Amino acid sequence: MSIQANNPHQILSAGLGWTRLEIIFWLALLLPFVLTPSYLSLASQIAITALFAVSLDLILGYAGIVSMGHAAFFGLGAYTAGLISKAGWGEPLTGLVIAAALAALVGYGMSFIIARFRHLALIMITLGLGLLLHEAANSASWLTGGADGLQGVKIRPLFETFKFDLYGTTAYAYSLAGLFLMFLIARRLIHSPFGLALRGIRENWTRMPAIGADSQAHIRKIYTVSAAIAGVAGALLAQTTETVSLEVLSFQRSADVLVILILGGAGRLYGGIIGAIIYMVARDQFSGVNPQYWYFWIGLLLIAVVILLPNGILGGLSRLTVRWGGTWR
Amino acid sequence: MSSALSTKGLQKRFGSLVVAQDIAIELPHGVRYALIGPNGAGKTTLINLLTGMVRPDAGSILLGDADITALSAQTRVKRGLVRTFQINTLFPQLNALESVTLAVLEREGTSGIWWRRLPVHRDAIDEAFGILRSLGLADQCHRPTREMAYGEQRLVEIALALATKPRVLLLDEPAAGVPKEESAGLFTAIAGLSDALTILFIEHDMDVVFRFASRIIVMVSGRILVEGTPAEIAVDPRVREVYLGGVQHD
């Protein structure tokens, strides 16, 4: 590494620019349109899951706040988008904004609880709040359709032009654009003074007040942002599939996104995206053979990652590339 | 003129154990105070009480003329009452420059800005770098703090505190764990800090205490035993009693 030890500005600018690898990565995400046009629906789901993982990364990977119930915001976004379209407002972009706003609002409310707790109590409370919302949606079947899912979601064409067709062309373009846009926001946030403060909280929560920081205010803010992005991801799923099932709020979904993020590498911005691609493609491949035992391999993988690869796949890769002279952030 | 930091009747007990009893101190502006006493005398507890990490059962704390007894720890820091810790409590994976820049940004109230990139805040970075350079850490500041030598980490502790622009600085054994030959350098760095700064430091090494402190407070069993100049303390029979015959206080 060729960082000038005596130039402070260079030290803090290192690694913030767009690398060639990053640009190639994003361009490669356009390839499915050409190479695998029959898999665009899957590609769209991957983009949505990746976005959900990015939202979790902001709180877990950067601020070190564990959440066992992040599906709450994903589900909230999905139901909001589904319900307003069912009520006759099928325009997708405004639907997305409304879903994000509602998820942000609920996230902001919950952040006052979240910011006060750490450790086991935090794990239990996030788990409990997630389950609570899942049960509430299950009980309120007059609104949500309960276990049967929300029926009758109809989304208008994007920009009144591009229909959400069966092939998923519009769906993937829409989801990918959503992912990219939100990613840009997350990327900027991570590289900002606020991003540094979040890493400070992750690195040493108790030290923050001693440098005059209001950690709880920081946590409330990032939790709200994360909830909004998770809401966008949920809304994208509802709009592109035109259904909302109770599963969007389930513990399984919270656990899955956690697994995806840990697998890819938390606190690395691209970890969630890489994790989502590997996880979803593998699930698609394996589920044909043996749907029941998918979780066996996921479980084994999880054990292996925790024991052998503490920073996820990207962490392992970056250790390799550092040895070879490059960096991958 | 009022003192920089003072307390009246500060009390704290944990269960039946009294850790601070009727503590009244008065630190004038710009004075270097040493706080000494045997292990378990309540020195760190006093710093915890002063900085709001532990709440007193009774008594009041004044920073300048303002009563800060009810304020949160971070608000006290913002008002200029800052501490360091006996054991390094740093940000292990942040480099020294990032850590100190963070403290500067927190002081400026710009740490909530998420729409601008960090390098844009050139003044904050320059200020942080200046602090690190003044402590001799200029060519170490790109390294993650957990990879730095222990003595350097102690200096980062102090740099973090300085970045908050304190008026009163409480140093809890700043040289703890630092080899004796290096601790003199560390205290020279502390002695070189601005005269406007009021400093209270806990230290066990009497050579260091007598060299760097202009006044000394001696604590025993949660009480203040005596307060005075190094010359007075050196000949005080009660202090001799505590340090020579006072095994029962340990």
Place this chain on the structure above:
Amino acid sequence: MLGSLVGVLFDGFAYGMLLFLLSVGLSVTLGMMNFVNLAHCSFAMVGGYVTVTLINDLGWPFLATLPIAFLAAAIVSIALERTLFRRLYRATDLDQCLLTIGIVFVSVAVAAYFYGTIQQPINTPAYLRGTVTVLGMTVGAYRLFLIGVSLAVTAILVAALEYTRFGAQVRAAVDNQRMARGLGIDVDRAFALTFALGGGLAGLGGALAIEIIGLDPSFGFTYLIYVLIVVAVGGLGSIGGSFAAATVIGISDMAGKYYFPELGAFVIYLVMVVILMWRPLGLFGRR
């Protein structure tokens, strides 16, 4: 109405006792090592499937299978403790959660592979079927049996913890691990044994649970949530706390399902969140 109230109370208490057996081991080990073991209910599942296999395939009598269920779960738990868990005692909560969730995933799939996803039927012996009349109340014989077993186990546990040398070591370790080590107590060994004991009790709970709540591969997840609620509400490391919390949760869940069936588990989750917000260390938590 009164009759149904007494019935709900009784059934709820029996259910609570089941939750107590399932959760007490987790509570004590959490209190000792602060290790977040989300795979605790997978140990219960081991006990459940051992009992099912012994009865249905090998024709063992129900009662004889219970000690085996206990032993099997204890052996599995100590094996995992020695090979995997102990590596993570100093790791973050998150890593502990992830590792143990991984184990739950694996256990669910393994159970599905060997036993399918259906509920396991078992034949309880004739003397545990039907109802008996106690003090003028007509109650389910099996539930009465369950309560009896649980109370006996509780009594043995409390006595063992109070009056044996091992119990004193465990109490010291829960109270202050560092001081216990300083006193020369082999905390690792004490912990491993406690872990095995806790896993064994979960296994026993799993075996006893089949008749009441059934057994299928998702058991490790479904009841994990209830067990965590009991532990969180009762407070870490407290047998008395777990007992009280399990009773309260069992009765309120039963009452909720009986009187407000449309709300489902909502009430229980709400109770947990509210209690934790009020007292993050649980009702009986001391630290």
